[in-house]
Amino acid sequence: MRRTPAPVVPCRPSGRAVAVCGALVPLSSCGWAGADEGEGRGLPGAPTGVTATAGSATSVHVMWNAVSAVPDVSGYEVYRDTTRVKEVPGSEHMVDVTRLRPSTTYVFTVRARDTDGRLGPRSRAVRATTPAATAADRSVPTRPLAPRGRVVGSRAVQLSWSPSRDDRGVVSYDIYQGAAKIHSVDGAQTATVITGLRPGTRYSFTVRARDATDNLSPGSDPVRVTTAPGSDDSRGTAPTRFHATTHRDGGASYIDLAWVPPRTEGAVTEYQIELDGQAATSLVWGGTAPRDRASYSFYVGRDSGVAHRVRIRARLPDGTWGGFSAERTVRTVRTGQGES
Structure with a gap:
């Protein structure tokens, strides 16, 4: 479960990350605008990675990432505009919304409900437009x-x-x-x-x-x-082409990360950064998460000439953690950058 830390220290995102929280030692975390509304109140967070795709002229397929909460998530509610149209158990993260109108744009949001019956905040809104209906079409597509x-x-x-x-x-x-x-x-x-x-x-x-x-x-x-035996390290779900450099700004040291997100059927919106063998920061994209190349920069203190080991992993759309990226070692410097 995410925690809102205090105090907030400088963090510098590169890209479109808008919420970083849950930091452990040795880093402090950022509590930026865009973090889940339920933070600090024990409510489930807003579902991330929500997508909506027209399945036909009268249906839309809505998907989202699993939400972690204490107590556990017991179900999800799917809304079309302000109307609740579907409820699914907490183990499911997709649904078909049917009986829609052709050639119409709809707006969908999702909320998580915990085992105490409390609803978390709405997800970001996503839109889908149903195609035009085709009269008297009895021709089925060829099989894939x-x-x-x-x-x-x-x-x-x-x-x-x-x-x-x-x-x-x-x-x-x-x-x-x-x-x-x-x-x-x-x-x-x-x-x-x-x-x-x-x-x-x-x-x-x-x-x-x-x-x-x-x-x-x-x-x-x-x-x-x-599937491969459980003894593997989930390399196939790990971020790839992972690089780390450092820079110094205003007397503070930062580590700059870049990677290619793992290929999944849904958006990857959350990452965990491990620094020197310990979970350091959770990175959450509040807007559209990058699919081809992601980057992020975070504060690691004011000392120079300090070596750090860093790696990263993604929370997959099904709510589980993927494998860790390759580990990189960087050394903070007074000027310039240190390539891993």
């Missing part, structure tokens, strides 16, 4: 061909497939685990990563295409994969 699966560590699998064809266009693809729909992506997307799996477990996935009038294609050939 050449499905492939690649194991990404012990808890994730990357799926890909060839695009389906439809006389009016494919709006989305649904991913099934056995007979249960577990995910949905935009019709222009032909790959995704499924997380939250169990180590050393065999899975079977299929993909179906959906058009604007909710016609579903036949399922693809099944993709059967077995």
